[in-house]
Amino acid sequence: MTEVVRAVPGVRVLGLHSDPDHNRSVLTFAGEEDAVLSGAVALAKACAAELDLAAQSGEHPRMGVLDVLPFVPLEGATMEDAVRLARRAGENLGSLGFPVFLYGAAAAASHRRKLPHVRRGGYEGVAARLEDPLWKPDYGPAMLDPHKGAVAVGARPILVAFNAFLDTGDVEVARAVARQVRESGGGLRAVRALGLRVGGKAQVSMNLTDLEQTPIPVALEAVRSAAAKHGASVESTELVGLAPLEAILQTARYYLALRELEPDHVLETRLYDVPES
């Protein structure tokens, strides 16, 4: 699958993460608009040809063989660019026979902004809602092929997956902390959090979905604070996958009380050229 994307000129594959429990993979690739669009279309065609939704099951909810396609603006691109690109991709994938639901910043209506709502109930949930005018696909047929499913295409800021390991094995502490810090519990904006047990330790597992609203250090300090109320502390943390440079700069600015810290201040940014497309 990765190969068909890598083969597109101007596309740079940044990573592939496959999870056996979820029975799901996440492929990350970057490039200029047209290249990334071509990569997405190539990926969708390959998924339709090689995967069978009816034969797939796993821990993670899903509604299609290409389940979700988020466009994230990087250097020099704006959210408006990403939204426009998501709509072009939606149109393309619709022509390939996928029912397409726009979400995130690309959503056509506010009830469709959040991915968990668009995908609620997975394939079966989507199938049940197809007749509801509120849940008509934005592109493609208003009927589902059980081997292919539907796809959510969106535009959103970069997401950081960040886990905090507590110095206790009591998963209830992690759950309580997660409930307190996450947005849906009245906590920090643009933070999703779960309490899990990983390797015998309680872990607060977070998705930071908008670093301008809640940067990593703010999330961590909230976890430390909430954990302390339960007599626990954060022993260590980890980033899952990639983080943008800005997240690291935000972190340094926060803890060092730096008056400013921009990519320009980082020596290596002055050494590299953005590759020609």
Added chain:
Amino acid sequence: MTEVVRAVPGVRVLGLHSDPDHNRSVLTFAGEEDAVLSGAVALAKACAAELDLAAQSGEHPRMGVLDVLPFVPLEGATMEDAVRLARRAGENLGSLGFPVFLYGAAAAASHRRKLPHVRRGGYEGVAARLEDPLWKPDYGPAMLDPHKGAVAVGARPILVAFNAFLDTGDVEVARAVARQVRESGGGLRAVRALGLRVGGKAQVSMNLTDLEQTPIPVALEAVRSAAAKHGASVESTELVGLAPLEAILQTARYYLALRELEPDHVLETRLYDVPES
């Protein structure tokens, strides 16, 4: 001056900082070994042709029109590479008629490792020591041209200039803090520090000369601690010039208790190619 360096193929000029009080400029440029060597030689020739040491005075000690030439290993280069390059540069500049003193990791003897010792007394001090066998130049003539002076050529790790502004205007507090945290006061290794008054605030001005020995967060926490003993705290900080990515990653690892954080985890490092020379 910058133009003759910029004109060398394969050289990338990273910055020029000129200080009117010091009457001194610092030019930073990078590239592969041969390119950087050519840039250094071009710079030395231009300095000899266009500057006159006998006509120059300023706040900062100096011994030559090209006063100091440190080589710093970046990506893929080792300290051994930098030392070897410093010696090649020394040989070249010696042939141009500069007395050359190797310092830092390139020093031929331990008493010449530290730049302040090599340059002690500026031009006059160097002139007075020329007859001393301990202070013979490593390359070039054992006599000084008063219009050109001498040059210190060395190899060292990247240096970070980092200032902490205190919430007091009392410069004595900054001086006491500086004395406590700097290496020469029995404090942190590879840290030079001064207490200054800048814009009505007390400032602890630091040079971190080896981030593996003392990273930025360790230096800052020592300043915070020492300042607290004087009833003061750090209001804000600033980086002067560039910092390597590793310094920012160290900072994030320290405060976030990250199990690991490498350049590979930073998305932008995966987008850029190192330019061809």
